[in-house]
Amino acid sequence: MGISVEGANKSFGDFQALNDVSIEVPDGSLTALLGPSGSGKSTLLRAIAGLETLDGGRVMIDDEDVSKKPTQKREVGFVFQHYAAFKHMTVYENVGFGLKIRKWDKAKISDRVHELLRLVQLDGLAGRYPSQLSGGQRQRMALARALAVEPQVLLLDEPFGALDAKVRKDLRTWLRRLHDEMHVTTIFVTHDQEEAMDVAGQLVVMNEGRVEQSGTADELYENPANEFVMSFVGEVNKLGDDFVRPHDMEVVLDADDRTQEGMVQRIVTLGFEVRVELVLSDGTEVWAQLTRAELQRLELREGQIAYLRPVQAKSFNGSSPSDSPGASTPLGSKDGGDAGLPAAV
Amino acid sequence: MSSASARSHVGSGAVSRWSLRILGLGFLALLLAAPLVIIFFETFKDGVQPPLDAITSPNGIHALKLSLLMVVIAVPLNTVFGVVCAVLLVRHKWKANALIDSVINLPFALSPVVIGLALYLLYSTNGGWFGPTLAEAGLEVLFSVPGMVLASIFVSLPFVVRETVPVLQEIGTEQEQAASTLGANAWQTFWRVTLPAIRWGVAYGVVLTTARVLGEFGAVTIVSGSISGKTETLPLFVSKEFERFSEPGAYGASLVLALLALTTLLAMNLLKRKEDA
Numbered sequence: 325m326g327i328s329v330e331g332a333n334k335s336f337g338d339f340q341a342l343n344d345v346s347i348e349v350p351d352g353s354l355t356a357l358l359g360p361s362g363s364g365k366s367t368l369l370r371a372i373a374g375l376e377t378l379d380g381g382r383v384m385i386d387d388e389d390v391s392k393k394p395t396q397k398r399e400v401g402f403v404f405q406h407y408a409a410f411k412h413m414t415v416y417e418n419v420g421f422g423l424k425i426r427k428w429d430k431a432k433i434s435d436r437v438h439e440l441l442r443l444v445q446l447d448g449l450a451g452r453y454p455s456q457l458s459g460g461q462r463q464r465m466a467l468a469r470a471l472a473v474e475p476q477v478l479l480l481d482e483p484f485g486a487l488d489a490k491v492r493k494d495l496r497t498w499l500r501r502l503h504d505e506m507h508v509t510t511i512f513v514t515h516d517q518e519e520a521m522d523v524a525g526q527l528v529v530m531n532e533g534r535v536e537q538s539g540t541a542d543e544l545y546e547n548p549a550n551e552f553v554m555s556f557v558g559e560v561n562k563l564g565d566d567f568v569r570p571h572d573m574e575v576v577l578d579a580d581d582r583t584q585e586g587m588v589q590r591i592v593t594l595g596f597e598v599r600v601e602l603v604l605s606d607g608t609e610v611w612a613q614l615t616r617a618e619l620q621r622l623e624l625r626e627g628q629i630a631y632l633r634p635v636q637a638k639s640f641n642g643s644s645p646s647d648s649p650g651a652s653t654p655l656g657s658k659d660g661g662d663a664g665l666p667a668a669v
Numbered sequence: 670m671s672s673a674s675a676r677s678h679v680g681s682g683a684v685s686r687w688s689l690r691i692l693g694l695g696f697l698a699l700l701l702a703a704p705l706v707i708i709f710f711e712t713f714k715d716g717v718q719p720p721l722d723a724i725t726s727p728n729g730i731h732a733l734k735l736s737l738l739m740v741v742i743a744v745p746l747n748t749v750f751g752v753v754c755a756v757l758l759v760r761h762k763w764k765a766n767a768l769i770d771s772v773i774n775l776p777f778a779l780s781p782v783v784i785g786l787a788l789y790l791l792y793s794t795n796g797g798w799f800g801p802t803l804a805e806a807g808l809e810v811l812f813s814v815p816g817m818v819l820a821s822i823f824v825s826l827p828f829v830v831r832e833t834v835p836v837l838q839e840i841g842t843e844q845e846q847a848a849s850t851l852g853a854n855a856w857q858t859f860w861r862v863t864l865p866a867i868r869w870g871v872a873y874g875v876v877l878t879t880a881r882v883l884g885e886f887g888a889v890t891i892v893s894g895s896i897s898g899k900t901e902t903l904p905l906f907v908s909k910e911f912e913r914f915s916e917p918g919a920y921g922a923s924l925v926l927a928l929l930a931l932t933t934l935l936a937m938n939l940l941k942r943k944e945d946a
Contacts (some may be wrong), residue, residue, distance in 0.1 A: 373850055374849075374851075375846050375850070394849070394854075395849040396849045396851075396852045396853055396854055397848070398848070398850075399850075399852075400850055401845065401850065402846070402850035404843050404846070404847060406843060407846075408843035408844050408846065408864075410844055410848075410862060411844070411849070411866065412865040412866060415863075421848070421851050421853075421861075422851035422852050422853075424859075425851060425852045425857060426852060432901045466847075469847075469851065470850070470851075473851060475851060552819040663867055
């Protein structure tokens with residue numbers, strides 16, 4: 325069931341949460357709404373579920389305008405950041421809630437609930453209360469509860485936001501796999517670009533109530549439409565009008581016409597990756613992402629002078645030589661990029 | 670040296686803790702426990718028979734029944750009203766909310782006598798706003814049960830609202846929204862999700878309402894006329910027996926009232942313990 329939102333507007337008092345937002349979510353896809361807090365992503369998701377009424381625009385699920393339909397008739401599964409577990413019900417009763425509302429008979433409910441509890445790996449915990457579960461278990465219970473009624477679409481509002489890093493990572497892998505099995509059209513909201521790229525096939529980047537860009541993770545990373553998307557989907561350095569990813573910054577020891585001089589301020593080793601922070605002569609602070617091997621080859625020390633060569637940069641300034649915004653300017657050919665490295669060997 | 674000073678510190682902590690305890694318990698003993706104990710001893714100073722006779726007299730029995738009738742009518746009505754009102758106050762943001770909120774507190778702020786007087790003016794058959802019309806329809810409000818019920822409802826109205834509002838605010842709306850995404854309509858959501866979540870707050874309010882209705886004196890005195898064997902509740906019975914210097918009746922009925930109050934308070938504590946568990 326594809327979902328589309330057309331020209332959605334929503335204000336809370338003076339604050340415009342959604343400003344003429346349109347998105348297309350293909351049938352069976354797993355789409356992430358990505359953006360900082362206050363960008364309108366949660367409001368958009370809640371509007372799709374009918375938990376917020378739009379001031380203007382419409383929501384279509386499977387080519388049907390559901391804008392006037394109340395939440396309980398939209399057949400959406402919704403998972404909340406803070407689980408929204410029914411605290412006075414057991415895990416079993418929580419998962420079976422929607423089925424009981426639909427007046428299924430007890431034996432059928434029991435079969436379905438146990439099937440779902442197996443799916444979310446909570447089989448042994450049917451009789452527990454939510455207060456006796458860990459955060460991750462509660463969220464899996466909430467997911468089972470949403471899936472029990474076989475919703476047309478599954479909506480997840482920052483589902484892993486309240487969990488610690490390890491559980492978060494496990495759950496998102498697991499969600500990805502679950503989606504591969506169930507093929508239910510899924511939208512999930514997150515402010516974490518890594519999580520969005522890891523889980524979702526399709527991303528919609530939002531900012532200040534507008535859609536900045538949508539596409540696959542690769543498209544957004546390689547061809548960001550603007551400065552906001554570029555800096556939101558990955559790390560970025562600003563060199564004048566140019567934006568350069570830290571891994572597109574080459575550090576060399578000899579100057580040439582394309583390099584800029586900088587002083588190494590700090591070297592941080594993060595496992596395989598090394599973060600080299602430099603200050604340019606005009607005071608700009610930038611950093612380059614190197615491998616351990618590269619660092620060892622260069623023998624960089626804090627306080628030393630080194631030269632930076634952007635391998636690939638982007639400019640979103642209309643007055644820049646490249647007319648089209650978001651144009652990618654390869655500053656070194658592929659060969660040149662590779663050739664740049666042995667310079668220090 | 671340091672351990673010695675630490676010990677003396679602990680010692681002074683214990684001293685101040687004990688003096689606080691004695692102060693608190695002494696206050697309670699003097700102001701709350703002593704009067705109740707005295708009632709108990711005074712009631713039975715000439716044996717069990719005199720107070721028992723007074724309480725089981727037709728007027729005594731009638732007063733007890735009437736008091737319980739007030740509870741049976743006023744408490745359910747105020748419970749339903751209180752829950753509905755709390756839901757409206759918390760879940761539906763109206764501009765008039767602040768006004769409604771303070772109006773609901775009126776019975777707390779007003780002296781019950783004033784409430785009784787206001788009801789009297791409203792329902793008096795002699796020039797009251799509603800009195801003559803209702804009298805023509807054959808409904809006597811003043812000096813009969815309907816007026817007393819109105820007075821009881823009025824004075825005990827805020828308890829369920831006040832106890833329910835904070836619980837509703839605390840549980841938030843997410844559980845209710847989750848229920849609606851699972852297909853529950855507003856009614857199903859209320860019965861299956863909201864009400865179970867606020868049940869201890871409501872129960873607490875019900876207990877307080879019951880205690881208040883049982884003990885109500887001021888407002889009921891005025892609207893009932895305190896006619897023995899007809900419109901006399903237990904507190905009115907106590908007052909009248911006391912005025913007649915019929916001590917066994919006054920103390921005996923007081924003891925019954927105290928026991929009823931104690932039972933409701935005990936019920937409240939049991940509920941609270943269950944809630945905490």
